[in-house]
Amino acid sequence: MRILIVEDEKKIADSLRKNFNDEGFDTKVCFDGSDALEVISKEKFDLILLDWRLPEITGVEVCKRIRNANNRTPVILLTALSNISNKVEALNCGADDYITKPFSFEEVLARVNALIRRYKFSQNMIEFEKMSLNLITHTLETETGSIKLPEMEFELLKYFLENQDRIVSREVLCEDVWKLKYTPTTNVVEVTVKNLRKKLEEYSSNKFIKSVYGEGYLFISN
Amino acid sequence: MRILIVEDEKKIADSLRKNFNDEGFDTKVCFDGSDALEVISKEKFDLILLDWRLPEITGVEVCKRIRNANNRTPVILLTALSNISNKVEALNCGADDYITKPFSFEEVLARVNALIRRYKFSQNMIEFEKMSLNLITHTLETETGSIKLPEMEFELLKYFLENQDRIVSREVLCEDVWKLKYTPTTNVVEVTVKNLRKKLEEYSSNKFIKSVYGEGYLFISN
DNA sequence: AACAATAATGAAAAAATTTTCATTATTAAT
DNA sequence: ATTAATAATGAAAATTTTTTCATTATTGTT
Numbered sequence: 119m120r121i122l123i124v125e126d127e128k129k130i131a132d133s134l135r136k137n138f139n140d141e142g143f144d145t146k147v148c149f150d151g152s153d154a155l156e157v158i159s160k161e162k163f164d165l166i167l168l169d170w171r172l173p174e175i176t177g178v179e180v181c182k183r184i185r186n187a188n189n190r191t192p193v194i195l196l197t198a199l200s201n202i203s204n205k206v207e208a209l210n211c212g213a214d215d216y217i218t219k220p221f222s223f224e225e226v227l228a229r230v231n232a233l234i235r236r237y238k239f240s241q242n243m244i245e246f247e248k249m250s251l252n253l254i255t256h257t258l259e260t261e262t263g264s265i266k267l268p269e270m271e272f273e274l275l276k277y278f279l280e281n282q283d284r285i286v287s288r289e290v291l292c293e294d295v296w297k298l299k300y301t302p303t304t305n306v307v308e309v310t311v312k313n314l315r316k317k318l319e320e321y322s323s324n325k326f327i328k329s330v331y332g333e334g335y336l337f338i339s340n
Numbered sequence: 341m342r343i344l345i346v347e348d349e350k351k352i353a354d355s356l357r358k359n360f361n362d363e364g365f366d367t368k369v370c371f372d373g374s375d376a377l378e379v380i381s382k383e384k385f386d387l388i389l390l391d392w393r394l395p396e397i398t399g400v401e402v403c404k405r406i407r408n409a410n411n412r413t414p415v416i417l418l419t420a421l422s423n424i425s426n427k428v429e430a431l432n433c434g435a436d437d438y439i440t441k442p443f444s445f446e447e448v449l450a451r452v453n454a455l456i457r458r459y460k461f462s463q464n465m466i467e468f469e470k471m472s473l474n475l476i477t478h479t480l481e482t483e484t485g486s487i488k489l490p491e492m493e494f495e496l497l498k499y500f501l502e503n504q505d506r507i508v509s510r511e512v513l514c515e516d517v518w519k520l521k522y523t524p525t526t527n528v529v530e531v532t533v534k535n536l537r538k539k540l541e542e543y544s545s546n547k548f549i550k551s552v553y554g555e556g557y558l559f560i561s562n
Numbered sequence: 563a564a565c566a567a568t569a570a571t572g573a574a575a576a577a578a579t580t581t582t583c584a585t586t587a588t589t590a591a592t
Numbered sequence: 593a594t595t596a597a598t599a600a601t602g603a604a605a606a607t608t609t610t611t612t613c614a615t616t617a618t619t620g621t622t
Contacts, residue, residue: 242464242476254464254475268609304612305569312570329569331619490579526582527599534600551599553589 119234119248120144120162120261124154124180125169125196130219134167137223142248144261151175155183163191164234167226168213170197170204178211185212192233196221244279246339247324251275260321270295271314278327278337287334311335341456341470342366342384342483346376346402347391347418352441356389359445364470366483373397377405385413386456389448390435392419392426400433407434414455418443466501468561469546473497482543492517493536500549500559509556533557 121138125131126149135145146161148154151172158166166184170177181193194215195208208216214237215229238245242253249260256272257264267275277286277295288307292298296306311327318326328336343360347353348371357367368383370376373394380388388406392399403415416437417430430438436459437451460467464475471482478494479486489497499508499517510529514520518528533549540548550558 270610302611306611308570309611312572315570329618331568492580524581528581530600531581534602537600551588553598 119164120146121230122154122157122161122163122166123147124149124151124167124172124177126150126172127169130169134223134226137227141227151177151180154180158184158189158191159187165192165194165230165237167194167196167230170195170199170208178207178213181211181213190237192237194226194229194233244276246279246282246326247322249321251279258317258321262321265317265320267314267317270310271317274310274314275318278335279339282337282339285330285334285336290334341386342368343452344376344379344383344385344388345369346371346373346388346394346399348372348394349391352391356445356448359449363449371395373399373402376402380406380411380413381409387414387416387452387459389416389418389452392417392421392430400429400435403433403435412459414459416448416451416455466498468501468504468548469544471543473501480539480543484543487539487542489536489539492532493539496532496536497540500557501561504559504561507552507556507558512556 119142121143123131123134123138123145125134125147128149131147131149135147138145146157146163148157151174154166154168155175168177168180172180177195177197181195184191184193192215193213194217195211195213196217196219197204197208198219205216214233217226217229235245238250243250243259244253245251249258251258251267251272253276255266256269257266258275273295274291277291289301291307292301296302315327318324324339326337326339328338330336341364343365345353345356345360345367347356347369350371353369353371357369360367368379368385370379373396376388376390377397390399390402394402399417399419403417406413406415414437415435416439417435418439418441419426419430420441427438436455439448439451457467460472465472465481466475467473471480473480473489473494475498477488478491479488480497495517496513499513511523513529514523518524537549540546546561548559548561550560552558
C-alpha cells in the first residue's frame with residue numbers, strides 16, 4: 119500500500135513515515151500543498167494523509183482540488199483544531215476522515231486501514247496481502263504489475279477470497295465455481311489450482327492455497 | 341421491471357397496478373403480509389411497494405423479515421401517517437424510501453424509477469430499455485432470460501452503454517475497447533458489432549446499435 | 563520402508579473465442 | 593442509374609482457454 123503524507127512539520131512527517139514503513143507501507147512525503155498536488159497528478163496512492171495547516175495552500179484547499187480533478191483517492195485530514203465547524207468543513211471538502219492532533223500512531227493506522235478497506239470494497243476490489251483482485255476488470259493487481267486472469271482462474275480466486283480460512287472440497291468447488299451438478303471424473307480443479315498458484319507465485323512468495331490432504335484446499339492470506 | 345404491490349385497500353392496489361402496467365411495468369399484487377412474504381421468498385422483483393397498515397403483519401414487520409432473509413430488494417413504504425417518528429421507524433426497518441398518502445402516481449413513479457436506478461447502480465448493473473448488463477457476471481439480463489457475453493462483446497456493449505447517444509468511430513473503439521495503438525487493417529470491430537447485435541435482437545426488437553455512414557456507430561436505448 | 567490413496571504436473575485434445583478474409587449488401591454522391 | 597466508398601456477413605483460420613489424460617510426486621498409514 120502506498121501512502122502520501124503531506125505535512126510541513128518535519129518531526130511529525132518523519133514519525134509517520136517511519137511508523138508506516140515499519141508496517142510495510144510504501145510512503146512518500148510532501149512538505150507543502152502545491153508540491154503535493156504536483157505529485158498526486160502524476161502518481162497513484164492508496165491513501166493521502168493531509169495536514170490542515172500547510173504553508174501557502176491549506177489542506178482543505180488541496181483536498182478540494184484533488185476532488186475537482188475527479189480523483190477519489192481516500193483522504194484523511196490531520197488537524198490541531200477539534201471544533202465541530204472544522205469537522206464539517208473537513209468532510210465537506212471531500213475528505214473521508216478527520217483526525218485531531220495529538221494522535222497516537224495506532225489510531226492513525228486503524229483509520230487508514232479501515233478507510234483503505236472501505237474504499238477498495240466500493241471499488242469492487244478484494245484485497246489480500248499486498249495484492250488485490252479487481253472484480254470488474256478481472257485483473258490481479260500488485261505493486262509490481264497486474265495481469266488479467268482467465269475466467270475460471272478468476273472465478274476460483276474470487277471464491278477462495280470469499281471463503282478464506284475455510285477448507286473447501288473439490289466437490290464444493292465443482293458445484294459453486296464450475297456450476298456442475300455432478301463431480302467430474304477428471305481433475306479440472308487441480309489443474310486450475312495449479313495454474314492459479316503459478317500466477318500468484320509470480321507476485322508473492324506466500325503460499326496462499328494450501329492443500330489439505332483428503333479434504334480439499336484452504337486459502338490463507340494472513 | 342417487475343414490481344410487487346402489497347396493499348390491502350383494493351381501490352389503491354388496483355389503481356397502482358393499472359398505472360404501473362400502463363408504464364410498461366410487470367406487476368403483482370398481494371393483499372396481506374404473510375401472502376407477500378410467501379411470494380417474495382419464491383419470486384424476484386425489482387421493487388416492493390409496501391403498505392404500512394396491513395391485516396395481521398404490518399408493513400414494517402414484513403420489511404424487517406425481508407431484510408432478515410438477506411434480501412436487499414428495494415422497498416418503499418406507503419403510509420397515511422406522516423409524523424417523524426414513523427419516518428424514522430420506516431427507514432430503520434430497512435426500507436429505502438417512504439411515501440405518505442395521499443400520493444400522486446407521478447410521485448410514486450418518480451421515486452420508484454429513482455430507487456430502481458440507484459439500486460441497479462449499486463449492484464453494478466447498467467440498465468437500458470428492459471435489459472440490464474451485469475458488470476460483475478458479464479451477463480445480459482432480461483425478463484425472459486439471460487446470457488453470458490463473451491469478453492469482447494461485453495466490453496463493447498459496456499462501452500456503448502457508457503457512451504450512449506454519441507457517435508463512436510471505429511478508431512475510437514479500437515483504442516478504447518480493443519486497447520490497440522494502431523487502427524487494424526481488418527474488420528474486427530464490424531464482426532463483433534454484428535455478433536453483439538444478433539444477441540441483442542434475441543431479446544428486443546429495438547435496433548440499439550445504429551450505423552452512421554462514414555462516421556461510426558451510435559448506441560441509443562430510449 | 564512399503565503401500566495405497568490423494569495431489570500435482572506437463573502436455574495433448576477439445577472447446578470457445580477472437581480475428582482474418584473474401585464476398586455481398588448498402589449508402590451517398592454524381 | 594451508376595459508381596465508389598463504406599458496412600455487413602458467413603465462414604475459415606488463428607488464438608486462447610478449458611478440459612482431459614497419462615505420469616510423477618506426495619501424503620498418511622501400516
